[in-house]
Each structure stands twice: as C-alpha cells, then as structure tokens.
Amino acid sequence: MKLQTCFQFSLKELRSNRLLFALCSLLLVSIISTGLFIAYSDESIMKSFYNYTLKFNESGTGLYIYFDMPYEMLSLIDDQPFDQLYFNGDSDYGSHYSFKENSLEDYEFWIVDVNSEAYLRMKEGQKTEGVELTEDNSLNNYIWVSKQTSESIGCEIGDVISKCMPNGRTFEYEVAGIYSDENEHYSDFYISSARFFYDINEAGYTRVAHFTAVLANPEKYNHIKNVLKARHVSAWTDYDEEFDMLALIDVMLKSLFVIVMISAMFVVYNIEKIIFRNRLSFIMRLKMLGATTGNAVSIYLIIMECILCLSFVFSFILSFLFSLYVKRIVEFVIPEIEFVTANIGKYVLAGCVICTAILFLVMHIFKTKVDRQSISQVLQDG
Amino acid sequence: MIVLDNVCRTFRIGEELVKAVDHISLKINDNEFVAVVGRSGSGKSTLMNLIGALDHVDSGSIIVNGTDITKLNNRDLAEYRLKSTGFIFQAFHLEPLYTVYDNVRIALMIADIPPRLQKEKVINVLKKVGLESKNGVKVSKLSGGERQRVAIARAIVNDAPIILADEPCGNLDSLNSGLIMDLLKTLHKYGKTIILVTHNINDAKCADRIIELKDGRVIRDEASDLFSI
Known part of the structure; x- marks a missing residue:
C-alpha cells in the first residue's frame, strides 16, 4: 500500500x-x-x-557579585565566567592606629601602590614635603600625612605613628611626608601597600581581599555562588x-x-x-x-x-x-x-x-x- | 488448486486443548464449488480461516497454486490474501460508518489501484450485486441482505480467484439467502473457486462437492448430488 x-x-x-x-x-x-x-x-x-x-x-554592564577571599585562592576561581573582576582593597583587620598614644580611629588610612590611582591623585598638583613613595622605598615603614591631619594631631616629618594589631603586635611607621590636601576627598594617611602587607604577613594574618565580579549574564549567578560556596567563599549581590x-x-x-x-x-x-x-x-x-x-x-x-x-x-x-x-x-x-x-x-x-x-x-x-x-x-x- | 496435507490446529480453551482441525488432508480444484458442513465446533470456520491465511496451522501444509502458504512471511501472506482470496462472513465485517462505495473501495485502495479505475470497478461490481443505487448510503443504514451483498462486492472487486464464504446466509431470511446463494453460483460460473462454510444443507447442495467435518476431521467428502443426511 x-x-x-x-x-x-x-x-x-x-x-x-x-x-x-x-x-x-x-x-x-x-x-x-x-x-x-x-x-x-x-x-x-x-x-x-x-x-x-x-x-x-550603576554601570548597567552586568550583575555585581561581591565576595571576600584570600589572594592565594584567586587561581582557584580562574575558570569562573566572570566578565570583569575587581580587587576592592583588603579587609579591615580590626587594628587601630595611634600617634603619641592618641587613637587615630576617626582618620582614614589608604593603602597605596607606587602607581595606584589614589597615590597618583595625591601627588598630582599637590605640594608634598618630605620623601615621595617610590619602588625603592616602598618597603620602608613610611607613612604620608595630609597637612590638615598633621596640624590636627601635631605630627611632623620623622614622627612615628604606630599600628596595633589585634594579636598585640605593634608596627611603627615614620612620617615620611606631608602633603597639602585642598581636595576634601583625599585621605588623611597613605601607607605603602608593600610595607603594609609585609607587616600583616609578619603579624601572622592571611590577606583576605574584597572582590567584585561582574556578570553580564546574571543567569550564571546561582551556579557561581555554589562554586564559590564549595570553596568556602560566600558571595552575595544586592538582589540575593x-x-x-x-x-x-x-x-x-x-x-x-x-x-x-x-x-x-x-x-x-x-x-x-x-x-x-x-x-x-x-x-x-x-x-x-x-x-x-x-x-x-x-x-x-x-x-x-x-x-x-x-x-x-x-x-x-x-x-x-x-x-x-x-x-x-x-x-x-x-x-x-x-x-x-x-x-x-x-x-x-x-x-x-x-x-x-x-x-x-x-x-x-x-x-x-x-x-x-x-x-x-x-x-x-x- | 488448493492442497491441504495433514493440517492441524489446536486452541486452548481454559485448561483444555481443543483440536479444531485434526490432521485434515484434502484437495480442492480450481473453479470448484465446495461446501464444508458440520455441526457447531466441528472446525468448518477454522478450516476456512486456515485456507484464507487468517489463522496459522500448528502442523501440516496448505499449498495454494504451488505455494505453501504456511511457510510465507507476514508480507507475503498479506499479498496472498490481497490477490488470491475474497472473504464473506456471517457478521459481514464491513465498516458501518463508511458508505457502500467506500467499503468496496477499501479493497482496491489496499491493492493500490489508480483512483480513476477504482470508481469504475466499484460501480461495476455494485451493479453485479444489485446495489449501484445505494453506493452513497452508509452501511449502518442497510438491511442484512444488502450488507452481505456489499461484502460479496468487496470480496470480488479485486478479482480474487478463491472466494471463502463463512455462513454467508447465517443472518439472513430465506429471500435474501436465496439471493446470496445465486450470487455465489454466478461467481462460480465466472470461474471462481468457492469454499462455502455452512450448516444449512440446502445451501450446501448448491455446491459441486460437500465435505462434512466432525471434531476437526473429515468424515465425508462427496459430490453434492450424492450427499444425503
């Protein structure tokens, strides 16, 4: 048929x-x-x-995912489909700074690299007295103070500002320079990141950094969150x-x-x-x-x-x-x-x-x- | 020629095995009109179904025009039923929702006859059975006699050489029975081999030869004019 x-x-x-x-x-x-x-x-x-x-x-480019984890683990998340990954600075170690035994808790400290945006901004068009941060002196225990802050706490170049870690170890930083701070956005203190992390390491702490990842495709968020969770890293967004x-x-x-x-x-x-x-x-x-x-x-x-x-x-x-x-x-x-x-x-x-x-x-x-x-x-x- | 050699067919009814056809051997010549008679359960219909390849044998062979149909595969059996046999049943086995025309046409459609020829053949065959005026009527609206004539038309439309009729007059009154038997005789006259299964001895007398079965065995096989009850 x-x-x-x-x-x-x-x-x-x-x-x-x-x-x-x-x-x-x-x-x-x-x-x-x-x-x-x-x-x-x-x-x-x-x-x-x-x-x-x-x-x-804000940018509209993707979903922002935030997570904290040690730098050493960065290689473990290399395979994740992040579209962008930003380092947002190290987390607060709970320590405090002091100058002549007066607490500086209300002041803002910035950890900077030689060529970091913040440090360049500090230098740009500003008059700095004393030593400038360079590759060569980045491991020195130097600290830079804004003019307004130096007047407020009464410090001068050569004075010592100490940082006390929660485990009791104290590190001292010598005021290496004073810069004019006409721009109100500038911080009160700048410290070399190389020296700072060296001290953190010396104090026996693991460096945990803040990361912000951007995902153009938010559908991947739950998967990434689970992957990070499996590595004991908690991730979050504004829409959790x-x-x-x-x-x-x-x-x-x-x-x-x-x-x-x-x-x-x-x-x-x-x-x-x-x-x-x-x-x-x-x-x-x-x-x-x-x-x-x-x-x-x-x-x-x-x-x-x-x-x-x-x-x-x-x-x-x-x-x-x-x-x-x-x-x-x-x-x-x-x-x-x-x-x-x-x-x-x-x-x-x-x-x-x-x-x-x-x-x-x-x-x-x-x-x-x-x-x-x-x-x-x-x-x-x- | 149809040759049956030691054909057996057993059915299981509950726990019991019933020999419907028990070592039957016989020959039916081309253009012979044979009536198979016997009481209910004697194996008449089973014998007809085996010859028409509607059922399969347990043992023995059925040779139709030199081909052992018990050894054919499903496709070749379908071809055998299509080209060699035409069936007429007491229960008609028509499609009640199809028209008379469509019921007859089914056989031509299966044979892949071109549509323009189908119409011609269906009208011709309906004329032969006296139903040309009812070709557009649904089968469910016809009388028993008319339905049986449709079944006959369907059985002969493909010009099959063997017509197998199982109690074709079983559901009909004497007038319609007479008409159906006349049609079968006419078909025989036109050269068809007719195998008629019946328990009505008067219908059987229309045949050239009568085979009587009892308990699946042939107990008598003789010319109809010699056959007496």
Missing part, C-alpha cells in the same frame, strides 16, 4: 471517527499547553528578573533575597513542568492504546483484505502525528495567550520591571520530537502485538 493510500485511509478514519480523535486532541492540547505555559512563564519570569538586576546596576525567592519559584515551576511532561508522555501512550484498541477490528479487517500490519499501523501513525503537530500549534497559541496574563501580573507586582518574553520554540520542538519518538515506540510495540494475533480470532471477538 502506497503512502498516498495510507493518507487517504487516515483522512477517512479521521472523518469517520471525529469524536474519538477530537477528544484525543483536546486531551493532548490541554496537557501540552499546560506544560508549555509553565515553561514559558518560568523562563519569562527568570529572564525578566535577570534583566531587572542589570537595569538597576530576590534570587532566593525566584530560585524557589524556578524549582517549583520546573518540577511542575517535569510532572506535566511525564503526564504528557503517558497521555500520548494511552491515547494510542485507546485508538488501537478501538480500531483493532478495523485493522484486522484491513489485514483480511490484504494490507500488511505496517500499512494498517501507518494509517494511525499519520493520524497521531497530525494530531500531535496540531496540538502543539494550538498549545503554543494558548500558552502564549495565557502568558500575557503572567506578564500583567509580573508588571503589576514589580512595575519597573521590563518583561522579557521567553522563546519557547525549543520546548515545542523538543516536545514534538519526544512525543514522536513515543509514537514510533508504541506503534512498534503495537505492530509486534498485532502480528502475533490471529486475524480470525480478533474478527470473531470483534
């Missing part, structure tokens, strides 16, 4: 058993549209949120609460999606069984008239494939219409959000492929069963 003839039979069967096939289609449409709707809503909500996190960043809440929603929706997809597979399987059982005597009559089992089964394969494709098209439209309401709800809850519509074409395609595979599998099982059955027995029973 030619394929064209199989098509003709399929059409005839569709016409003659409209109700059966209409009910099957309805069942398929309802289950597939539910699945697509869930996938659609899930992806749209997540994408919208990720966009939202970008929109409210939202991320946690959405992760929960995401898990819930994805679980629902999986349940719906499994149900859809059972529905496809059972619909085929219903159709075959219902039309078994017809299949056997076709065999009696000279059709092969393959011919007879192909008729239903064509019908089911058509029903499946149409169901996916209708489900796609339905789920899209429903998702408009999701959009309205999300925009109502977060008015400033820019709703991003997800592309669910991949779900439609994957669904079609999986369901077709199930179709072929069931057809094969059914064909084997039909081949084993005696035509006369079925005709007699039917």
Whole structure:
C-alpha cells in the first residue's frame, strides 16, 4: 500500500471517527499547553528578573557579585565566567592606629601602590614635603600625612605613628611626608601597600581581599555562588533575597513542568492504546483484505502525528495567550520591571520530537502485538 | 488448486486443548464449488480461516497454486490474501460508518489501484450485486441482505480467484439467502473457486462437492448430488 493510500485511509478514519480523535486532541492540547505555559512563564519570569538586576546596576554592564577571599585562592576561581573582576582593597583587620598614644580611629588610612590611582591623585598638583613613595622605598615603614591631619594631631616629618594589631603586635611607621590636601576627598594617611602587607604577613594574618565580579549574564549567578560556596567563599549581590525567592519559584515551576511532561508522555501512550484498541477490528479487517500490519499501523501513525503537530500549534497559541496574563501580573507586582518574553520554540520542538519518538515506540510495540494475533480470532471477538 | 496435507490446529480453551482441525488432508480444484458442513465446533470456520491465511496451522501444509502458504512471511501472506482470496462472513465485517462505495473501495485502495479505475470497478461490481443505487448510503443504514451483498462486492472487486464464504446466509431470511446463494453460483460460473462454510444443507447442495467435518476431521467428502443426511 502506497503512502498516498495510507493518507487517504487516515483522512477517512479521521472523518469517520471525529469524536474519538477530537477528544484525543483536546486531551493532548490541554496537557501540552499546560506544560508549555509553565515553561514559558518560568523562563519569562527568570529572564525578566535577570534583566531587572542589570537595569538597576550603576554601570548597567552586568550583575555585581561581591565576595571576600584570600589572594592565594584567586587561581582557584580562574575558570569562573566572570566578565570583569575587581580587587576592592583588603579587609579591615580590626587594628587601630595611634600617634603619641592618641587613637587615630576617626582618620582614614589608604593603602597605596607606587602607581595606584589614589597615590597618583595625591601627588598630582599637590605640594608634598618630605620623601615621595617610590619602588625603592616602598618597603620602608613610611607613612604620608595630609597637612590638615598633621596640624590636627601635631605630627611632623620623622614622627612615628604606630599600628596595633589585634594579636598585640605593634608596627611603627615614620612620617615620611606631608602633603597639602585642598581636595576634601583625599585621605588623611597613605601607607605603602608593600610595607603594609609585609607587616600583616609578619603579624601572622592571611590577606583576605574584597572582590567584585561582574556578570553580564546574571543567569550564571546561582551556579557561581555554589562554586564559590564549595570553596568556602560566600558571595552575595544586592538582589540575593530576590534570587532566593525566584530560585524557589524556578524549582517549583520546573518540577511542575517535569510532572506535566511525564503526564504528557503517558497521555500520548494511552491515547494510542485507546485508538488501537478501538480500531483493532478495523485493522484486522484491513489485514483480511490484504494490507500488511505496517500499512494498517501507518494509517494511525499519520493520524497521531497530525494530531500531535496540531496540538502543539494550538498549545503554543494558548500558552502564549495565557502568558500575557503572567506578564500583567509580573508588571503589576514589580512595575519597573521590563518583561522579557521567553522563546519557547525549543520546548515545542523538543516536545514534538519526544512525543514522536513515543509514537514510533508504541506503534512498534503495537505492530509486534498485532502480528502475533490471529486475524480470525480478533474478527470473531470483534 | 488448493492442497491441504495433514493440517492441524489446536486452541486452548481454559485448561483444555481443543483440536479444531485434526490432521485434515484434502484437495480442492480450481473453479470448484465446495461446501464444508458440520455441526457447531466441528472446525468448518477454522478450516476456512486456515485456507484464507487468517489463522496459522500448528502442523501440516496448505499449498495454494504451488505455494505453501504456511511457510510465507507476514508480507507475503498479506499479498496472498490481497490477490488470491475474497472473504464473506456471517457478521459481514464491513465498516458501518463508511458508505457502500467506500467499503468496496477499501479493497482496491489496499491493492493500490489508480483512483480513476477504482470508481469504475466499484460501480461495476455494485451493479453485479444489485446495489449501484445505494453506493452513497452508509452501511449502518442497510438491511442484512444488502450488507452481505456489499461484502460479496468487496470480496470480488479485486478479482480474487478463491472466494471463502463463512455462513454467508447465517443472518439472513430465506429471500435474501436465496439471493446470496445465486450470487455465489454466478461467481462460480465466472470461474471462481468457492469454499462455502455452512450448516444449512440446502445451501450446501448448491455446491459441486460437500465435505462434512466432525471434531476437526473429515468424515465425508462427496459430490453434492450424492450427499444425503
């Protein structure tokens, strides 16, 4: 029997058993549209949120992730897909500075490199008395004081400012220079980072630094957070609460999606069984008239494939219409959000492929069963 | 020619094994009209189903025009049923929701006859069985006699040389039975081999030869004019 003839039979069967096939289609449409709707809503909500996190960043270039960790561990996170990684200076070691036993806790200390932006800014256009920071003297125990601060605490070049670590060790720094500080943004003290870290190391501390990573794609955040967590590094963003809440929603929706997809597979399987059982005597009559089992089964394969494709098209439209309401709800809850519509074409395609595979599998099982059955027995029973 | 050699077919009914056909050997010539008679459960229908390849033998061989059909694969069996046999059943086995025309056309569609020829052949065969005026009527709307005539039309539309009729008049009144038997006789006249399964001795008398079965065995095989109850 030619394929064209199989098509003709399929059409005839569709016409003659409209109700059966209409009910099957309805069942398929309802289950597939539910699945697509869930996938659609899930992806749209997540994408919208990720966009939202970008929109409210100062630079708008990505999601900012903050974490503290020792420098030594930097190589361990080399493989992470950060788009940018900034070092934000070392963390506070809880120590305090003093000058002639007076606490300097209210003053601001900056740890600078020879060519760091802060130090260059200090030097630029400023009049500095005393020694300037160079590569050669960067390990010397020098400290630079602003003119205003030096007047306030009464220190001069050559005086000593001491730093007491929490473990009791004290390091002393000699005032190497005094600079004019007309710009109010300038700090009160500058210390060479080389010397400072040398002392920290001497005191037996591990250097823990603040890092800021920028992720252009915020979807990777949860993964990166988990990777860092596995290395005992805590990461956070300004949207952690939202991320946690959405992760929960995401898990819930994805679980629902999986349940719906499994149900859809059972529905496809059972619909085929219903159709075959219902039309078994017809299949056997076709065999009696000279059709092969393959011919007879192909008729239903064509019908089911058509029903499946149409169901996916209708489900796609339905789920899209429903998702408009999701959009309205999300925009109502977060008015400033820019709703991003997800592309669910991949779900439609994957669904079609999986369901077709199930179709072929069931057809094969059914064909084997039909081949084993005696035509006369079925005709007699039917 | 159809040659059955030591054919056996056993069914399991519950715990019991029933020999429906028990070592039957017989020959049926081309263009012969054979009636198979016997009581219910004697194995008449099973024998017909085996000859028509609607069932398979447990042992023995059935050779139709030189081909042992018990050794054919599924595809070749389908080809055999398509080209060599036409079936008529007591229960008609028609598609009730299809029209008369479509029910007959099914056989031509399976044979991949070009659509333009299909119409011509269906109309011709419906004329032969006297149903040309009902070709657009759904089978579910026809009387028993008319349905059986549709079944006959479907059985002969592909010009199969062997017609297997299992109690074709079982559900019909005497008038319609007469019509159906006349049709079978006409088919025989046109050169078909007819194997008629019946428990009605009057119908069987229309055949050239009557084979009587009991408990799956042939107990009598003689010309119909010699056959007496």
